[in-house]
Amino acid sequence: MSPTEKSAVREAVSNVSRAGKPTLKTIAEMTGLAITTVSRALGNAPQISESTRRRVHAVAAEIGYLPDRAAQRLKTGRTNVISVLLDPHEEILGFGTSIMHGLARALQATSYHLIVTPNFLDGSNVDAVNYIIRNGMADGLIFSRTEPFDPRVRLLLENGFPFVTHGRTEFSTPHAFVDYDNFAFAYEATKRLIAKGRRKVTIILPPRRLTFHQYMLHGFMTAVREAGVAYEIPETLDLDSPADMIRDHVRRRSAEPDPPDGYTCPGEVSALATITGMSDNGLTLCAEYDIVAKQTSRLLSQIQPKVETIYEDLPAAGEAMGRLLLRRIAGENAEDLTMLLGPQFGFPTP
């Protein structure tokens, strides 16, 4: 760098702190190049000579240039933003945050920012999706807890908006998704209970309207039928029920005749509530009954190591969703962007 350029740099740096951010214009003036050239050089366009490319990059680094996202967005129409739709039910025990962990990892080296659109405000989730589509608030969307004919998915498909769901649907049009194999979870968990010699198993299922209710029920019933063991499924209760309802139900039921002695709990809160309900009746884990729970954080096994758990790796799911979404935005075919993550390992579906 020549002496005059050095002083130009010094000048511009002081400009930064005084006036405002350095822009392409700043660099253009410092290097004596045109704004367009600078833009191309920074974008590593092919028609720029290697020497100027290097020089521009050097100066940009020197003065700490960062492109103005608002201007880029206005010009290109792309936001460089990925939005996560967060549902109130995902709050507890960091469900949402675990996924975001993985998402952040997937987007780390990219120019994408991760923004969370909490659904906390009154409106339904569909409104939020609509708003994001119509305002172009993001280049892609991620959300979970899908229903078989999820209205959010329908809306996004109709508008050709890139998205990845956590959970499958039953639309004939394919879309990108990452899902946990809840059939395998319920099947495996229930088999373990039976293997421990439990005579009557039960399961706290997700709300009926969610897709993974079906998978879990199927896994549970398959294990039950294979072993020919007794079972029951609480009708008035689901995984979204408040913990006290679960606790009270378990307490009440375990005092009645012919109670279940094997619990499949697809959530950590339900497992804790079950333990409390049972111990209220003087029943102790591993002695009078067993639990196999789905574990998504380290909390449960830390507090209650006696609960047997099957792991669902939410950060991994988040990371997968991030990667799939990037590929979807880049134009890849949705049907090639699906993943089913097993209890132990993840593998892409064909």
Next chain:
Amino acid sequence: MSPTEKSAVREAVSNVSRAGKPTLKTIAEMTGLAITTVSRALGNAPQISESTRRRVHAVAAEIGYLPDRAAQRLKTGRTNVISVLLDPHEEILGFGTSIMHGLARALQATSYHLIVTPNFLDGSNVDAVNYIIRNGMADGLIFSRTEPFDPRVRLLLENGFPFVTHGRTEFSTPHAFVDYDNFAFAYEATKRLIAKGRRKVTIILPPRRLTFHQYMLHGFMTAVREAGVAYEIPETLDLDSPADMIRDHVRRRSAEPDPPDGYTCPGEVSALATITGMSDNGLTLCAEYDIVAKQTSRLLSQIQPKVETIYEDLPAAGEAMGRLLLRRIAGENAEDLTMLLGPQFGFPTP
């Protein structure tokens, strides 16, 4: 609306679905006004006549006009975004999400969007703050878990960037904050234990580097000294320790001579871990020992109603932080924007 305008509307609406979003230009063409006039009319500028103001608003509503945030941001330099810095330690039990709940409520009727900058990526929290300041990624910042001389606060103060912390600091320059009265919590909780006849109390304190460590210690010690009761404070443990460490410590300690029988737990996880550790030794809550815990979600009291709790209203804190931040952005003096929320009620400090 005249018939020609009606058809103009129809035309523009079909334009929307075909081409792209309606802009000021769309409305200008439809009404025959200039773009400037439309902009002013929508902004309710005083020099616009009431009749055109109404007409423009009507047309805008009709075609579902929404201002382009990128363009607004580019022109005005304001992002209309409030950013929340999320710390990994805030994940569990929806600490962060509770606060966001309140924030969302505070920003609901405003034009502000709430975006979460997860600190999940390797970098320190300070880097994130720096990035947000230098890129103008937001108009204001919110974060928690302050240290007495928090480097994030220092950086923001130096740059005159609007922010509100959850937690106090010891800088001489005042800044906006919302804090929970942890002195009152620890004092009250410990007094309750003593009132139940417990002979030796203990407390699991937050990490020493955080400001609220001091307040809590002070509250605890004040209650201890007033009652002249025995106490101990675990040195190798804090509120951020993994649950199993807390559980193991409690189990070990309760088997040694002269164990504490009254636990002040400033977190729900630590309370659950304590219960488990004690019950491993055959000790039962309310009989051989008592717990008074800080409750931030409904989870703990639902699962374990026998734990006595003192409530910290995080959504309320979030909402307060949101409101204060808006006022700070609007230019109000930072020293007037502080709040200390008590265990029962919140009141502004003078």
Next chain:
DNA sequence: GGTGTAATTTAAAACGTTGTAAATTTCCGA
């Protein structure tokens, strides 16, 4: 009817970036 003033509307520039199309320079062989 003309004049001055207030009320209302407008054109033009700007924010920082990128895409298009044109201009300039470089380099080669004749």
Next chain:
DNA sequence: TCGGAAATTTACAACGTTTTAAATTACACC
């Protein structure tokens, strides 16, 4: 030394909004 293609650089317009300053219209008064 010169044409001409290739390589490199450039000017200009545009994205949709707000702001500044200027233009137009309306109104009241003499």
